Ligand SMILES: Nc1ncnc2c1ncn2[C@@H]1O[C@H](COP(=O)(O)OP(=O)(O)OP(=O)(O)O)[C@@H](O)[C@H]1O
């Protein structure tokens with residue numbers, strides 16, 4: 001038998017491969033140089049109804065006009081195959097393969113596309129599930145990186161260009177250059193903690209740690225050890241090895257004393273000494289240790305009034321009050337509202353993975369007319385609720401009317417939830433966590449119990465909890481993963 005020449009073998013291989021694919025693939029399509037569909041296999045025809053076309057108005061069309069999300073055109077233009085890909089459109093999800101077709105001169109004359117599997121979601125379920133999970137992890141990692149990069153902890157992250165905000169930033173930059181204690185005064189949610197981080201970041205201590213103590217969150221009896229540490233052997237048991245205090249941990253850096261107005265009188269004298277001498281004495285030790293710590297203190301309480309009534313030491317107050325910065329409430333710098341809404345909105349979008357939403361002028365007017373007792377923290381919450389409650393990309397006054405009503409209703413709902421929850425019998429140390437965190441746990445438990453009782457019926461659950469359905473939906477949207485109904 002005469003040997004077939006190599007060219008003929010290749011030709012036959014190409015032809016039989018084409019035939020084999022045609023028979024085993026669910027569908028085949030060929031397009032020409034100008035992306036026009038020139039031929040489809042009988043198998044392919046079954047997809048036409050779902051794509052919304054008859055054969056007559058399909059063949060002859062440019063492929064991108066009749067097959068959403070196709071990459072056939074890209075294969076033609078680049079001359080590069082896409083061996084395996086998932087294509088999703090209204091007809092379903094398909095495992096596809098796309099190869100360029102070339103003439104003898106090697107020029108691309110079109111492309112052939114195969115639908116290898118038309119229900120990859122069933123046959124390839126494990127693979128797709130893994131892909132979905134990895135994609136989710138990737139998105140989360142990307143969000144985290146974006147978040148770490150944002151200037152939250154620099155003075156640039158303190159948004160506002162009103163005279164009052166600019167003055168705050170000017171003072172912050174000035175005090176950053178000194179080593180003296182700084183006192184941040186202002187209502188709740190005005191950005192004291194944010195500013196403390198900004199001052200640290202702008203100071204020569206930026207390379208070292210900023211260590212925070214929330215004085216209101218630590219029981220009085222533990223505060224001394226928290227501040228100054230415990231010498232080894234001072235106690236038996238867990239503390240035998242000793243423990244470093246926050247002053248020591250902040251050595252070379254900044255110590256942020258939050259809620260300084262809650263400092264017990266007995267400890268105020270020791271704090272004053274540590275501030276003046278830059279020396280600390282761990283509990284159970286008779287040796288003093290030198291530390292180099294810049295203190296930034298913050299409070300929303302009226303320290304002069306506390307001095308007057310004898311609950312805050314005058315000498316400590318004067319020592320801390322060398323460089324006071326007053327943070328204005330939001331209602332006194334309402335001209336910053338729009339910039340704040342933009343910045344907070346971007347942040348909310350980044351964290352939730354949703355697109356940023358814009359506000360209509362009447363929404364901005366409505367927000368500008370609010371008293372904002374919770375200041376920027378409250379503004380953030382309201383924005384977050386309005387954003388999550390709707391799919392609309394633009395937020396108008398009605399969206400906020402609901403969120404603002406919710407803010408007012410929020411307290412009411414929390415009281416109801418607390419009443420329906422089991423009595424709080426946890427040991428006291430369990431309670432020494434942020435109140436908001438505890439309240440939201442009680443809320444979650446109450447909502448889960450109500451959903452359980454109503455078999456997952458949200459309308460009925462909202463009635464049981466005596467809250468509006470919108471309020472319940474908002475809460476579910478905010479923490480979907482934490483509220484789980486077990487059956
Ligand atoms: N000027 C600002 N620009 C951008 N975000 C701000 C600004 N001020 C406050 N925020 C944001 O508002 C929230 C509350 O701010 P922060 O925790 O600093 O307030 P605070 O004064 O420490 O409140 P509290 O007295 O209740 O502890 C944070 O999410 C913070 O990032």
Ligand SMILES: [Mg+2]
Nearest residue numbers: 192193258298
């Ligand atoms: Mg604070």
